Amino acid sequence: MGRSPCCEKAHTNKGAWTKEEDDRLVAYIRAHGEGCWRSLPKAAGLLRCGKSCRLRWINYLRPDLKRGNFTEEEDELIIKLHSLLGNKWSLIAGRLPGRTDNEIKNYWNTHIRRKLVSRGIDPTTHRPINEAEAATTISFNSSNKLLGKEERCSPKCPDLNLDLRISPPHQQEPFKTGTSSRSSTLCFACSLGIQNSKDCSCTNTTNSGFDFLGLKSGVLDYRRLEMK
DNA sequence: AACTTCCTCAACCGCCCCGAT
DNA sequence: CATCGGGGCGGTTGAGGAAGT
Numbered sequence: 321m322g323r324s325p326c327c328e329k330a331h332t333n334k335g336a337w338t339k340e341e342d343d344r345l346v347a348y349i350r351a352h353g354e355g356c357w358r359s360l361p362k363a364a365g366l367l368r369c370g371k372s373c374r375l376r377w378i379n380y381l382r383p384d385l386k387r388g389n390f391t392e393e394e395d396e397l398i399i400k401l402h403s404l405l406g407n408k409w410s411l412i413a414g415r416l417p418g419r420t421d422n423e424i425k426n427y428w429n430t431h432i433r434r435k436l437v438s439r440g441i442d443p444t445t446h447r448p449i450n451e452a453e454a455a456t457t458i459s460f461n462s463s464n465k466l467l468g469k470e471e472r473c474s475p476k477c478p479d480l481n482l483d484l485r486i487s488p489p490h491q492q493e494p495f496k497t498g499t500s501s502r503s504s505t506l507c508f509a510c511s512l513g514i515q516n517s518k519d520c521s522c523t524n525t526t527n528s529g530f531d532f533l534g535l536k537s538g539v540l541d542y543r544r545l546e547m548k
Numbered sequence: 549a550a551c552t553t554c555c556t557c558a559a560c561c562g563c564c565c566c567g568a569t
Numbered sequence: 570c571a572t573c574g575g576g577g578c579g580g581t582t583g584a585g586g587a588a589g590t
C-alpha cells in the first residue's frame with residue numbers, strides 16, 4: 321500500500337496554467353503569503369494540486385524571478401557549482417538570485433551540457449572527455465577522511481568530482497553575503513563559499529571558517545529569506 | 549505550403565526528508 | 570521509537586514552436 325495521494329486527482333486540472341488560474345494564485349499568495357500548499361488550492365478557489373500551485377509559484381509567478389537569457393557569468397558559475405555539487409539544482413539555484421532550480425536544470429540539459437562537450441569536457445565528471453573515459457575511480461584529498469564514508473562512496477560514484485577540501489570549522493565567523501563587513505577581497509572560490517578548495521587563490525586565513533556554500537550560515541535558505 | 553524533425557521548457561511524478569504527534 | 574503528512578527535490582515527459590527538407 322502506497323501513501324495517499326497529495327490531493328484528490330479526480331477533481332484537479334492538469335497541464336498548462338491559464339491566465340485566470342495564475343491571477344487567482346498570485347492574488348491569494350499576495351493576500352495570505354505562502355503557507356500550507358495542500359490547503360491553498362481550495363482556499364484560493366483553484367482546481368489544482370497543491371504541489372502544482374507551489375511549482376507554478378516558485379518557477380514562474382514569483383515576482384523576484386529574473387527571466388531572460390543566462391549571462392556568461394551565470395553560465396560559468398553554474399558549471400563551477402555543478403562540478404562541486406553535481407545535480408543539486410536547488411543548491412545551485414541558491415547561488416543564482418532570481419533563478420530557479422527547474423530553470424537551471426533545463427538550461428543545463430539544453431545548453432551547458434552541449435557547451436561543455438564542445439569544449440571537450442565531460443559534463444558529468446567535468447574532466448576532459450578522454451580522461452573521463454579512462455577514469456574508473458575518483459581520488460579524494462586526504463582530508464576526505466573526515467567524511468568517514470569514502471569506502472562506501474568512492475568506487476561507486478565515478479560521476480562525482482568532489483575535488484575539494486572539506487574540513488571542520490576552525491573559526492565560527494559568520495559569512496555575511498551582500499555586506500561590506502569583510503575587509504579583504506575574496507577570490508572566486510571564496511566568493512562561492514568554498515574556501516580551501518583547489519580553486520581558492522586567496523591567502524586570507526581569516527576566511528578559513530568552513531561555510532561550504534553557505535550551509536553553515538543558512539545563506540542557502542534563500543526562499544525563506546526572500547519572503548521575509 | 550506541407551510535412552517532419554529537433555529543441556525548449558513548463559509541468560508532472562514519485563521519492564525522500566523532516567517535523568509533529 | 571514508529572507513523573503520518575507536508576514540503577521539497579531531481580528525473581522525466583510532452584506540448585508547442587522553430588528549423589530543416
